[in-house]
Amino acid sequence: MADPAVVRVLVASRNAKKLKELRRVLESAGVEGIELVGLNEVPEFPETPETGATFEENALVKARDGAAATGLPCxxxxxGLEVDALNAMPGVLSARWAGSHGDDAANTALVLAQLSDTPDGRRGAAFxxxxxxxxxxxxxxxxxxTWPGSIARAPRGDGGFGYDPVFVPEGDDxxxxxxxxxxxxxxxxxxxxxxQLVPDIAALVS
Structure with missing residues (x-):
């Protein structure tokens, strides 16, 4: 009996770590028959600026753009990071908080500076x-x-990306x-x- 055709699914990102993360999630859930491809692996297409007021708006626009341009499920x-003492900012501005999109070190340094006088008990945050x-x-x-936690006083560790070095998950040190x-x-x-999307993605190969 022939193997079922592999279904290609576009991940609307050029971040290799995000593709690896989704691959690990699918593998741990036992989902097979899905080939994930990133934006670097498909022809370029116009991408709508991320100007939504919520994470949900921005994610949906990106997924609609990718699906429409490639014909693939996307x-x-x-x-982003929501910091209690900063009124849930940087929020949707997390990637460009310091002014330049994707400058992780500058973004992290700015958040730490803004919290420099904030006591430990008020440094709550959530990814x-x-x-x-x-x-x-x-x-x-x-x-x-949502991943609740708090903001450390200095970066620690060299894994992950973004604000990971200053985010301490709830229940961990x-x-x-x-x-x-x-x-x-x-x-x-x-x-x-x-x-939460695994059942929907798995359904693409059923």
């Missing part, structure tokens, strides 16, 4: 991820995952950058959101 996420799945002519689904990839997948905001 998964997209928009995620938030909204993940969208858009299937051409079919399902549109958006889910949210290590930063997110000190966790193994498997530990992070099991607990992280993106891992929690992606896990």
């Amino acid at each position: 998964v997209a996420d928009d995620s 938030v991820s909204a993940c969208a799945l858009v299937v051409p002519g079919g399902v549109e689904r958006v889910v949210r995952g 290590r930063s997110a950058a000190e966790l193994t990839p498997e530990e992070k997948d099991a607990a992280s905001h993106r891992g929690r959101a992606l896990a």
